[in-house]
Structures are given as C-alpha cells and as structure tokens.
Amino acid sequence: MRAAVVQLNSNGEKARNVAAAERLVGAAAAEGAELVALPEKWNLLAEGEELLAGAEPLEGPSLTAARGWARELGIHLLAGSVCETGHAGRAFNTSVLIGPAGDDLAVYRKIHMFDVDVGGVSYRESEHEEPGEEIVTATVGNLALGLSICYDLRFPELYRILALRGARVVTVPSAFTATTGRDHWEVLLRARAIEDQVFVLAPDQVGEAPPHFSSYGHSAIIDPWGMVLATAADGEGFAAADLDLSAQVRVREQLPSLANRRPRAYEWPQLSEVSA
16 A cells, blocks of 8 residues: 655635645655545644634535545545634634545544643644544555554554554644654654554655744655654655555564553553552
8 A cells, every 4th residue: 555644834814724735645645655644733823722713523624625635536534634613612623534435434433632831832632622432443445454543653552452452553633843853753653653553654744834833844754663664855845655464464463562562461540549
C-alpha cells in the first residue's frame, strides 16, 4: 500500500485551508497514494472561541468536501481532524476515515486534552473541547487501521490497545508545537512504531498561525522497525512511501513483543486518595 501524509499551514481562513487540502490530497493521489492523511484541524486552526464559532457537524461542508475528494480520487482519506459541533457550548476534536466510495468508515474523537504550558503559551483544550471516550479501529482494504490525534501520542497504552486489536497502521494527525516538536516529535513517533510494530502515519501542521500557534511540521511515515520512510519538507506539501506489509509480518515474527507480553505483571495501579 502506498500512503501519503499531507502537511498544511492552516489558519483561520477556512476556505483557504480547504482549498489547500484539496490541492495536496489530489497531488498525493496523482503520485499513487491509496491512503492519504490530513493533519489535525486541517480546515480551521485558530483559538478556542474561533474554533467553536467554526465548528461543524459531521455532515458539514468541510467533511462533505473531503468525502467528495475520496470518491473522485478513489482513495482512503483520513480527514485529519476537524472541530465537530459538540454539547453545552463545547466541541469535539474529531478525525474521520473516509472510504473510496465517499462513506465514513470510522469516527474518532480525541481522548486526551492538551492542557499544558509550553513555549510561553498556556493551552487549555478542555475549556472549549470535550474528550471522546472510545478507542477506534477501522478496516482499510485488508488491514486494520487505528486512529489517534496529536497529544494522544504521549499515552502509549492507547497504541498498545490499538495494536492488540489488530491495527497494523496507526494515524497521528497533529498540530504539534514547534517547542515540543524539536525534542519529542520523531522520538515519540518512532517509539510508538517500535513498541507496537505498526506503521505510523503522522501528518502535521507547519509554521505560524494566529494568535500564537507555531507548528513543527516534519510530517512523517515510520515503519514497524522505527525507520523513517518519508518526511515532508518545510512548508505545505506531502510525503509518500510504500508500506511493506510483508516486512511488518517478519518483524512481528522475529521480535514477537506483542505475543510476549505479561499483562498481569503490570496491571494499572488503583490509586486512592488519602485525607488527613
């Protein structure tokens, strides 16, 4: 399977972002990509209130356009993530996998909220977004694909569950900050690939966007041995690579770490609060 990751410099201009995504998805498909992945917030990257104002339902114009591209090009398209209309004045950060017929194969709502302080900026996703609760896999051709979004990358237990459910490819659409990306992006992507012996498709935002976003770029495709198969250049564009599924089978046979697990030896601790 040939796969591609699209790198965008999205901002608050939704029409501009959607047009850029359409152009690059088409270019990736023209180079033979059968599975194309867009980054996080590909249709709108902005501060919380602006995201809420631009939130769309799953049948909204951005995902409707993406379904049309998948159908026209005959590809599987991961519509990275969009701000989906949610409940009680908040939204979901939602990734949608679309099939070649233009139908939704899977919907994943980001589980882990990015509530951190990095690079002099305070990010509080939970003020405007609500977390999802469901771990999601889907079938692409004859293989299983696992879905995640950006900050999920720091929670290895999610990827272990995806692998144990049969995922051979995982997607990590992101708007990874430049500050954390320089030291953590490739390290974490390669770790998840090695630990779970999966291909990792990681399309990222790149460059500056108002009011304070600075995204790392370096969108990448990693193989199950942890080798970087392709990386996007600076600026908007895409990277593509062939996923050698037979090589993945050999890795899993020769180094059967998933089969050698002893889960009872490292059950998650049950913590309790003690009051004085």
